Amino acid sequence: DAKTTQPNSMESNEEEPVHLPCNHSTISGTDYIHWYRQLPSQGPEYVIHGLTSNVNNRMASLAIAEDRKSSTLILHRATLRDAAVYYCILRDYNNAGNMLTFGGGTRLMVKP
Amino acid sequence: DGGITQSPKYLFRKEGQNVTLSCEQNLNHDAMYWYRQDPGQGLRLIYYSQIVNDFQKGDIAEGYSVSREKKESFPLTVTSAQKNPTAFYLCAVQRGFGVNTEAFFGQGTRLTVV
Numbered sequence: 001d002a003k004t005t006q007p008n009s010m011e012s013n014e015e016e017p018v019h020l021p022c023n024h025s026t027i028s029g030t031d032y033i034h035w036y037r038q039l040p041s042q043g044p045e046y047v048i049h050g051l052t053s054n055v056n057n058r059m060a061s062l063a064i065a066e067d068r069k070s071s072t073l074i075l076h077r078a079t080l081r082d083a084a085v086y087y088c089i090l091r092d093y094n095n096a097g098n099m100l101t102f103g104g105g106t107r108l109m110v111k112p
Numbered sequence: 113d114g115g116i117t118q119s120p121k122y123l124f125r126k127e128g129q130n131v132t133l134s135c136e137q138n139l140n141h142d143a144m145y146w147y148r149q150d151p152g153q154g155l156r157l158i159y160y161s162q163i164v165n166d167f168q169k170g171d172i173a174e175g176y177s178v179s180r181e182k183k184e185s186f187p188l189t190v191t192s193a194q195k196n197p198t199a200f201y202l203c204a205v206q207r208g209f210g211v212n213t214e215a216f217f218g219q220g221t222r223l224t225v226v
Binding site for chain 2: 032034036041042044045046049051074089099100101102103104105
């Protein structure tokens with residue numbers, strides 16, 4: 001399975017935008033890029049996903065590089081509630097189990 | 113969560129005992145998954161099921177067992193064969209089998225062996 005690389009941690013100030021990077025240089029043409037986040041002592045929650053085009057939803061934006069070897073999750077205005085571990089995950093269209101394979105993620109700290 | 117119930121939230125087990133963790137969903141989703149999370153680590157897949165009466169081993173299935181007798185229920189048994197069962201256990205569900213859908217997670221069960 002193609003793997004992802006994320007920084008272990010990042011810091012942001014409240015009400016400022018946050019750009020969380022993810023490298024996936026071995027991504028295949030059938031891999032979707034998914035982002036989940038996990039607040040302390042809770043289960044992960046879905047944030048956003050995409051294949052080739054940039055995506056926007058009420059939580060965040062996903063910017064995907066033209067060669068698809070990297071992507072960036074953008075939180076437009078960080079709040080204290082956004083402090084969490086953010087996971088970038090590749091999901092293979094051909095993967096029969098369709099399971100999510102989690103790496104270490106990026107721990108985002110938001111300062112007031 | 114929002115339709116996925118894991119119980120209990122906290123569970124203590126004596127060494128050598130089997131224990132069963134419950135996962136129930138009312139989302140009418142087909143696929144269900146069990147993950148284990150150790151402190152400071154990501155999630156690792158234990159078992160998954162795409163349909164009633166069928167399930168597959170994940171990456172760390174040894175010492176665990178599951179059943180899928182009903183669509184809404186996917187219980188996980190941590191057996192005495194699991195050498196280090198203390199962890200945070202998470203159940204997830206997904207509507208279909210495609211990767212263009214999102215997964216929903218329960219709030220987890222924290223298991224401690226005493």
